[in-house]
Amino acid sequence: MYRQIHVGKGSTLDELIAEFLAAKNIVAFTGAGISTECGIPDYRSPGGIWSKMTPIQFSDFMTSEEARLEDWRRRFLMYQQFGDAQPGSGHRALRALHDAGQLRSVVTQNIDGLHSKSGLPSEKVIELHGNGTFATCMSCGAHHDIEWAEAEIERTTSSPCCRLCSGHVKAAIISFGQMMPEEEMDRAVRDAQAADLMVVIGSSLVVHPAAQIPELAKDSGAQLLIINREPTPLDWMADGLFHGEISTFFERLLVECGSSTSG
Ligand code: NAD
Ligand code: ZN
Secondary structure (H helix, E strand, C coil), rough: CCCCEEEEECCCCHHHHHHHHHCCEEEEECCCCHHHHHHCCCCCCCCCCHCCCCCCHHHHHCCCHHHHHHHCCCCCCCCHHHHHHHCCCHHHHHHHHHCCCCCCEECCCCCCCHHCCCCCCHEEEEEEEEEEEEEEECCCCCEEEEHHHHHHHHHHHHHHHHHHHHHHEEEEEEEEEECCCHHHHHHHHHHHHHHEEEEEEECCCCCCCCCCHHHHHHCCCEEEEEEECCCCCCCCCCEEEEECHHHHHHHHEEEEEEHCCCC
């Protein structure tokens, strides 16, 4: 892009999509907004989860049985929403770009597993905040099913303990105050530095350090495109900007790609 294409400010959606499709090495940075059309609420839109409850800190989970039980109660509710959800237009478009050989990776803040459900290979999906569709032992790392955890709480009325080592079992998401996953952060940084286009889809870009990834891509020479209903702190540096519905952008892009099929 040789000039800023901010849709609504003298530029059209078609111009923005044409620039998008010219990219060869796209890295997407996705947030909760890409999954709202799939029926999973985001945190910061009015009525979102964030406005309703205080987050549980990692240290509280590890030290307080009460906090663990409350954390699990919330995870089960989220897991129910995830279970029925199907990939939306943004997930499907990223899959189409992968099939066309234009997608380097998806760096996601989401924990709903929908990028994988769209058929993207696991090595293309970098989950910075973990995954809420399964659980792990905090001592030995063993995997456990969410359904198993639910049955354990029902059976014992206590938070679930690992079958192998009796450690605390926790949904495999990164909680507030918990260390970011090192390998995923390293991969996200590497891909951000190598991208020719960084596209932010449905993120308020206020959760750090994850939100530094798009900025790093821009600083490393990538074009920055932001697709979000509301303004973000990085709008001022964006080469392309679309303030609107993710489905408006990606349903159109899917038609241009010649693919409107899922999975
Ligand atoms: P956020 O809630 O802070 O921001 C979401 C942004 O998406 C908002 O700015 C909103 O205006 C926009 N948006 C929502 N629906 C949209 C739509 N249909 N079209 C266009 N824009 C839309 O989310 P975040 O930046 O991802 O940060 C929140 C944190 O919460 C992340 O760490 C994430 O792990 C977690 N989270 C994940 C899920 C999920 O996995 N689906 C859901 C809620 C929260
Ligand atoms: Zn264990």
